[in-house]
């Protein structure tokens with residue numbers, strides 16, 4: 001009997017030891033593409049970032065955050081995807097946001113590998129549309145201080161460029177947002193110098209089939225882009241949602257990175273209503289990669305319906 005007990009203990013020790021020996025490596029370059037009307041949409045993963053939802057979300061009890069996360073088998077910090085989206089139209093190659101590049105240390109900067117894996121070169125990109133000028137959206141513009149997309153015209157809402165490219169606005173933001181100024185100035189600098197930045201205001205046709213929809217709150221000039229082809233539409237909504245599990249259930253929940261939390265909540269509810277009512281595709285910067293899907297109503301909130309995987313779209 002004694003001998004059997006020792007054998008069992010030995011077996012347990014061996015199995016624990018071999019379990020800790022299994023090294024789980026990282027993923028490969030992340031891209032996912034699909035057809036939408038006559039366009040090709042490619043999600044590009046720049047990286048993932050541990051996101052302290054319980055510290056950063058506002059207008060919600062911490063225990064409620066924990067219970068919503070727990071119900072989705074998650075816990076804070078949640079790994080948040082950093083997605084960008086490439087839209088190939090019949091005559092243009094348009095990148096919506098650029099990821100964090102080097103500005104999130106080792107968490108970001110994988111977009112170039114994803115782009116190459118998808119079969120494109122940086123010089124192929126004709127236009128870059130920025131949803132806003134935070135670091136995890138502009139950081140990928142440059143590499144070693146020079147333009148990573150040498151032929152691209154960068155389109156940005158004037159309300160955002162006026163704000164983040166002017167250090168005089170620094171006293172207007174909480175401490176957590178201060179690094180966004182240098183991030184925007186450094187990343188856009190070479191494009192400004194080369195005359196590759198154009199600004200727009202309000203709702204307007206940026207390119208054939210792509211319309212800007214101002215959605216202020218997260219930043220003063222935060223912008224959605226509505227991509228239309230045939231009778232299909234894709235809403236690239238930037239930072240409308242940071243933690244889908246919590247903010248789709250409770251759309252009034254904002255985040256400390258929102259410049260104006262109340263306005264951000266208003267924009268979020270508008271996006272969720274419209275995307276649901278009109279059946280839009282959504283391209284979300286921080287919903288789990290590839291961040292492409294639809295929305296449907298669920299109780300008092302909403303539910304994310306991820307794109308159905310298709311190997312040969």
Ligand SMILES: [Zn+2]
Pocket residue numbers: 134136137239285286
């Ligand atoms: Zn972001």
